[in-house]
Amino acid sequence: MAKSGRRASRLVLVGFLGCSCLFAATAAWAGQELDFHVAFQPDELGASTNLSLSAKLVSSTGGPLSPVTKFVLYAPAGMRIDARGAGTCTAAVLKQIGPRGCPIDSRAGFGGGVGALSLPDETIQAPYTLDFFFAPREGGRLRLLIYVSARAPATLELVLVAKEVPAPKPFGLGFSVEVPPIVTFPGAPDASVESAFVTVGSPDVAYYERVHGRRTLVHLRGLIVPQHCPTGGFPTEGKAYFADGTTLTVNPTIPCPSR
Amino acid sequence: MSVPLALRTAVALTVGVTLSASVVCAELARAATAQTSETVTPSLAPDRLHAKGSLTLAIRYAGGESGLPSPVRKSLLKLPAGLGLDVPVLRSCSPASLRSRGASGCPSQAKIGSGHALVEALAGSQLITEHIALWIFVGPLRDFQPTFEVLGEGRTPLQKRVVFSGTVTPGRAPYGEELQLDIPAISTLPLEPDASIVALTLTVGVARHPPGREVNTVVVPANCPAGGFPFAAESTYADGSTGSSSATAVCPP
Numbered sequence: 001m002a003k004s005g006r007r008a009s010r011l012v013l014v015g016f017l018g019c020s021c022l023f024a025a026t027a028a029w030a031g032q033e034l035d036f037h038v039a040f041q042p043d044e045l046g047a048s049t050n051l052s053l054s055a056k057l058v059s060s061t062g063g064p065l066s067p068v069t070k071f072v073l074y075a076p077a078g079m080r081i082d083a084r085g086a087g088t089c090t091a092a093v094l095k096q097i098g099p100r101g102c103p104i105d106s107r108a109g110f111g112g113g114v115g116a117l118s119l120p121d122e123t124i125q126a127p128y129t130l131d132f133f134f135a136p137r138e139g140g141r142l143r144l145l146i147y148v149s150a151r152a153p154a155t156l157e158l159v160l161v162a163k164e165v166p167a168p169k170p171f172g173l174g175f176s177v178e179v180p181p182i183v184t185f186p187g188a189p190d191a192s193v194e195s196a197f198v199t200v201g202s203p204d205v206a207y208y209e210r211v212h213g214r215r216t217l218v219h220l221r222g223l224i225v226p227q228h229c230p231t232g233g234f235p236t237e238g239k240a241y242f243a244d245g246t247t248l249t250v251n252p253t254i255p256c257p258s259r
Numbered sequence: 260m261s262v263p264l265a266l267r268t269a270v271a272l273t274v275g276v277t278l279s280a281s282v283v284c285a286e287l288a289r290a291a292t293a294q295t296s297e298t299v300t301p302s303l304a305p306d307r308l309h310a311k312g313s314l315t316l317a318i319r320y321a322g323g324e325s326g327l328p329s330p331v332r333k334s335l336l337k338l339p340a341g342l343g344l345d346v347p348v349l350r351s352c353s354p355a356s357l358r359s360r361g362a363s364g365c366p367s368q369a370k371i372g373s374g375h376a377l378v379e380a381l382a383g384s385q386l387i388t389e390h391i392a393l394w395i396f397v398g399p400l401r402d403f404q405p406t407f408e409v410l411g412e413g414r415t416p417l418q419k420r421v422v423f424s425g426t427v428t429p430g431r432a433p434y435g436e437e438l439q440l441d442i443p444a445i446s447t448l449p450l451e452p453d454a455s456i457v458a459l460t461l462t463v464g465v466a467r468h469p470p471g472r473e474v475n476t477v478v479v480p481a482n483c484p485a486g487g488f489p490f491a492a493e494s495t496y497a498d499g500s501t502g503s504s505s506a507t508a509v510c511p512p
Contacts, residue, residue, distance in 0.1 A: 041449050052449035099385055104416065110383035110451055131383035149384040197450045206418040217414055 033058050036238070036250055040225055042203065043257040048082075048221045050201035055113075057194055064118040065192040070178050070241040072165070076234035076254065077172030078226025081142060086220055089133040091159045094147050098157070099131045104207055105220070108132040108144055109200030115182075117154060118189045125194065126150050132200055135161070146177065154191075156182065170235050172226075181243065190243070229256035295328040295500060296321050299336075301490040301508045303479055304466035308511050311345055311476040313372075313464035314338075318492055318504075320457050327379055327386075329496035330455045331442055339488040339508075340435035341480030344371065344463065347473035352396040357410045357422045362394045369396045371475040372463035376411060380447045380454035387447065389413045389454070391421075395463060397475075398424060409440065409461075421445060433489045444497070453497065483510035 035056045040049045059065055089102035111130035116123050128150035135143040144162040160177055167174035182191040202222035209218045226234065234254035241247050300317040303310075316336060320328035352365030362370075374393035379386055391413040398406035404426055411421040423442050430437040445454040464477035480488065487507035494502050 039449065050449050054450060099383070110385075110448060112383065129384040131385065147384065199448045199450050204417045204419065207415045217418075219418070 034240075034248060034250065036252055038236075038252060038254065040254075040257070043225070045225055045229060045257055046227045047225050048201070048203040049223055049225050050199050050203055051223050052197070052199040054197040055195065064123070064189045065116065065194070066242040066244045066246070067181060067190045067192050068179050068240050069181075069243050070176065072174065072176045072237075072239045072241075074167045074171035074237040075173040075175075076226055076230075076236060077167075077170055078228060079173050079234075080224050081173070082221035082224055083134055083142065084221070085218060086134045086222075088136045089145055090135065091145055091161065094133070094145055094159045095157075098149075099133070099147055102133050105209070105218070106133045107205070108134050108202075108222070109198060111196065111198035113196035114194045115150060116192045116194050117184050118192070120188075124153055126152070126154055126156075126191070128156065130196075130198060132162075132198075138163070141165075144175070154184065156191075158182070170230070171237060225257070293322070293324050295323045295331075295494075295496050295498075295502055297328075297331075297492060297494055297502050297504050299490060299492040299504045299506050301488070301506055303477070303488070303508055303511075306479075306508075306511045308479055308483060309481040310479045311464070311468060312479065313462050313466040314342070314477045315460065315462040316490070316492075318459045320455065320459075320494075323455065324498075325381060327381060327455045328457060329498040329500060330444065330453050331494050332444075332497055333495040334440040334442065335493040336438040336440070337430050337434040337489075337491040337493075338436050338438065339480060339484075339490065340433060341482065342435055342488070343478035343480075345476045345478050346371070346397065347475070350397065351399050352408055353399060354408050354422045354424060357396070357408055358420065361412065361420065362410055365396050368473075368475075371395050371397055371407065372461060374409075374459070374461040376456050376460070377458040378413070378445060378454040379457050380445075380452060382448060382451045387416060387454075389415070389417060389419075391419075393461065395461065401426065404428065407438075417447060419445070433484060434491065479511070 037054045039052050041052065042049055057065055085105070087103035087106035089106040093101040109132035113128055115126040115128050117126055128148055131147040133145045133147070135145045137143060141164040143164065146160040146162060148156065148158040148160060150156040160179060162175045162177045165174040165176045184191050200223055202220045206217050206219050208215050232253060233256050235251070236254060237249065237251050239247060239249045297318055297320050302315045303312060305312045320331060323329045348368040350366040350368040352369040356364035372395035374395065376391040376393060378389050378391055391411045394410045396408045396410070398408040400406065406427065407425045409423050409425060413419045421443060423440065425438050425440045428437050428439065447454050465474050468474060468476065487509045489505065489507055491505040492503065496502070
């Protein structure tokens, strides 16, 4: 477990951190605490894997959590996304039809969590789901679409974009997601998030496709664990930007896979 | 970057107008449908007393939270007294062979049946459906009791192989033997819920005896009790609840 950070608040979204066994990082500031858990499954060097991430935010002051406006994630050098053979979806399709409108081979992951709607006398918890899809590259860089959906007590459908961004050393892969303000009703704070979980990758995913006229079972490699693990483990970084202008940074180190 | 006005309005209206009512209604509806239920449908072929053939049990699971039945963990299938299994050449198969090599890892004489399962799981906002092919084999004796092994294989959207065991024990009247299946959790993706079986069909034996071949068959009882052959299923679910159902196969004409 690692500790770092400045200011904690809600987190929605994407994670490309990694590790064999479950690992966690906690950051706390101004009476709020963010708990991160990340895991690789399976946890083999160079293997196609699932990456799962969960984040939970707790406010010790009882006040509403400041909404996240952007989230940036840096994954270890050597980790890569092999999207060969994957389809793509568009934000327009997601907005008009929803996830069912996207090709099955464009799926990149799933997730969900609990949002918070702050009313004058109480905070209402609102479960939401996340669906990840490959989008057409932009300027040669990978993009993922994130379909956010909540049904009760409030209805919400939202499409976010995770854009691949340059990553400073010692990282190798970066993603940035901008989160719009989610208005609830006049006078009330924007919605925030208490928890989020994400799983991306495709080690077991398979689907049928016509290859040279024959129906063939196709596998995607998806997310690939680095071939080598540096001494001390895989370095990662997550940085959240908040509506009140503060940021939170966590630097969990992912343990190397056991031999 | 901002949320479209229509969306803001929709969120605000939903929260403001329907919050309290929808929460109450949702809780009431959830309570009404939270319990997982099951139904069992048996069929014998050929439907003739003392015939060698097959028995098919079709079980459907319904209800449960989020509209999905709770995953079944144990299923006790009660069979009518006098129902037998004819195995001309006794061969068995180990669960280790099935896990590593699939159905090809076992001698064909050990196969006593096949089937199909439909499983569903929630992932993200989607209901994921997968068809699972099943094979049933004679397993190794356990405490001098016969056992069987069930191999399940699904290909898409997740390529999965599951092996689980069953035991055969004497039952109480009006039933004969009981088959207990211990069904493992069917994992989907990390952090996502396990899959639920919504339909399970198991066929033991073969309805048509191929000429010149020794095959494993079910033997229909020589006598049919008044009211028909009794069948029952009792299940234990992952949420700790239990359920049962019973059915009767009408006596052969």
